[in-house]
Amino acid sequence: MNLLNCASSLPTEHNIILAVAPMEGVMDHTMRALLSRVGGMDYLVSEFVRVTQRRVPAQSLKRLVPELNNHCQTPYKHPVHLQLLGSNIETMAKTAAEASLAGVTHLDLNFGCPAKRVNGHGGGSFMLQDPETLYQVVKAVRESLASNIPLSAKMRLGYLDEDLFFENLEAIEKAGADTLTIHGRTKKDGYGPAARWEKIGEAVKRSKMTIIANGDIQDRASLERCMAITGCSHFMIGRGSLSNPFIFRELKGGASGSLSELFELIELYINELLQHYDDFATLGRIKQWSAHLRRDWPIMADNLRAIRSTQHTDQLKALLHTMQKSEA
Numbered sequence: 001m002n003l004l005n006c007a008s009s010l011p012t013e014h015n016i017i018l019a020v021a022p023m024e025g026v027m028d029h030t031m032r033a034l035l036s037r038v039g040g041m042d043y044l045v046s047e048f049v050r051v052t053q054r055r056v057p058a059q060s061l062k063r064l065v066p067e068l069n070n071h072c073q074t075p076y077k078h079p080v081h082l083q084l085l086g087s088n089i090e091t092m093a094k095t096a097a098e099a100s101l102a103g104v105t106h107l108d109l110n111f112g113c114p115a116k117r118v119n120g121h122g123g124g125s126f127m128l129q130d131p132e133t134l135y136q137v138v139k140a141v142r143e144s145l146a147s148n149i150p151l152s153a154k155m156r157l158g159y160l161d162e163d164l165f166f167e168n169l170e171a172i173e174k175a176g177a178d179t180l181t182i183h184g185r186t187k188k189d190g191y192g193p194a195a196r197w198e199k200i201g202e203a204v205k206r207s208k209m210t211i212i213a214n215g216d217i218q219d220r221a222s223l224e225r226c227m228a229i230t231g232c233s234h235f236m237i238g239r240g241s242l243s244n245p246f247i248f249r250e251l252k253g254g255a256s257g258s259l260s261e262l263f264e265l266i267e268l269y270i271n272e273l274l275q276h277y278d279d280f281a282t283l284g285r286i287k288q289w290s291a292h293l294r295r296d297w298p299i300m301a302d303n304l305r306a307i308r309s310t311q312h313t314d315q316l317k318a319l320l321h322t323m324q325k326s327e328a
Contacts, residue, residue, distance in 0.1 A: 016227075018248050019181075020044035021214060021238030022083045022154070024113065026288070029066045030276060034269050035241055036074035038257075040248025043079040045154075045236075048110045050123070051086030055094035058102035072105040081152070084141075085110040085123050087133065093140035100146040107145055109138060109177075111155040111168075114187040125187035128159045131171040138175030152179035154214070154236075157199055158186045165199065166206065173209050181212040181236050191239075197229040204231045212236050218243070218295075223251060242292035262297060263324045270313055279313050286316060299323055 020027065020035055022045040032044045046065045049056055062068040067080040074080060082104045086092045092109075099107055111134060113124030127134050142151050153172050157165050172180055182203055184195030195215030204211045214236040217223050223235060240247050245265060246257025266286065273282040287308050294301035303323055310316040 015233065016223075016251070017042045017212075017234040018251060019212065019234070019236040020241055020248070021236045022047050022108070022110070023238050023242075024048060026242065027238075030269070030272055030285075031289075032067070032080065033074050033076070034265065034272065035245055035248070036076040036078040037268075038245055038249055038265070039076065039078070040246075040250070040252045040254055041078060043081060043106075044074065045081045045108055046083050048083045048085035048113065049095075051084050051088065051091050051095045053088060053091060055091050055098055056084075058098045061095075061099060061102045061104075068102050068104065072103065079105065081106040081108045083108040083110050083154070085113060087123050087127055087137065089133075089136050089140045092137050093144040096141040096144040100144075100149060104149060106150045106152065107141070108181075109141060109151070109153040111153055111172075112181075112183050114156070114190055125156050125159055128155060128164060128168050128187070131164055131167040134168055135171035135175045138172050138177055142176035150178045151176060152181065153177045154181040154183070156183045156186055156189075157196065160186065160188045162186060162199065165203075169203055169207055173207055177209060179210040179212065179234075180207070181214050184213070184215040197226050200232065201230040210234055214238070219247070220251060239292065242289060243295040243297075259297070259299065259327055260324070262293075263320055266320060267317065270317065274313065282313055283310065283316060286313075299327060 018041050020032065020041050024047050027047055035041065036044065049061060049064050061082065065082055067073055072080050082099055084092060084095060084107065096107060110124055111127050138153060145151060155168060182200045184197050184200055185193065197213060200211065200213045211232055212234040213226050213230045213232040217226055217235055217237050218240040226235065237247060244257065250256055270282060270286060273285055290300055290304055290307045294304050306319055307316065310319060
């Protein structure tokens with residue numbers, strides 16, 4: 001496909017919809033607030049709330065996803081969708097009812113997580129091996145959730161292979177989901193091979209649901225390729241938002257992020273994390289984020305070893321100030 005020839009048919013930056021992906025262990029309420037501060041996204045999805053053999057009550061949901069206490073918005077007024085993960089039909093349905101009581105404005109179901117600890121208990125992408133159970137879970141949640149609350153789901157192309165992809169797509173749609181995010185890899189793929197956007201495009205042609213493309217969107221060029229191949233106008237970005245926290249603003253036609261703005265953002269994040277975590281945990285979060293930032297910011301790659309060697313946030317801040325001065 002000649003992307004240049006089809007560029008005129010692509011959606012403009014003003015009518016694409018961009019979402020922040022629910023990355024477990026990374027995209028907690030502090031990171032959601034930080035990205036929201038920069039802006040450009042249309043909404044964010046919470047890390048999954050695990051539902052096992054017991055329902056999760058409304059108060060617990062509010063504790064786990066603090067934006068539920070703020071009309072399901074970040075402090076900067078971007079909507080946050082609550083995501084649930086589980087395979088028990090009864091407890092998922094009961095937790096959906098609790099989500100309604102908690103004031104959720106949009107509920108999402110996770111059938112895409114590839115983590116062993118999740119799949120080992122029958123959740124996440126493990127469920128893509130059983131379209132019937134997938135259907136029953138989505139159906140039960142839809143029936144328990146208040147009728148005015150939209151229901152979406154997130155899935156991969158499959159578990160070990162793509163053989164059940166279209167059956168899973170049909171199961172989720174028939175069960176009552178309005179929207180489906182598709183990550184263009186199987187669970188077995190992990191994050192290794194390139195996302196297969198063409199498969200997402202096939203889903204767009206077959207389904208009446210709104211399809212959201214996810215996987216390997218890192219910048220404007222990759223977004224435009226994904227648009228051309230999938231036909232989507234809705235996109236979800238995960239790792240690309242960690243390597244470039246300004247990506248949503250930039251894709252919506254806003255100013256590019258500068259190095260000085262990045263350093264300001266990192267220091268703001270350190271201070272915010274210290275309001276919720278101890279120094280050790282805060283340091284761990286920043287080191288984790290720095291590993292992502294090195295992809296788009298050479299100065300972070302050059303200094304990653306030094307960042308990882310810091311033992312206290314004050315030491316880290318001093319290093320960051322030195323790094324910034326060296327670039328001035």
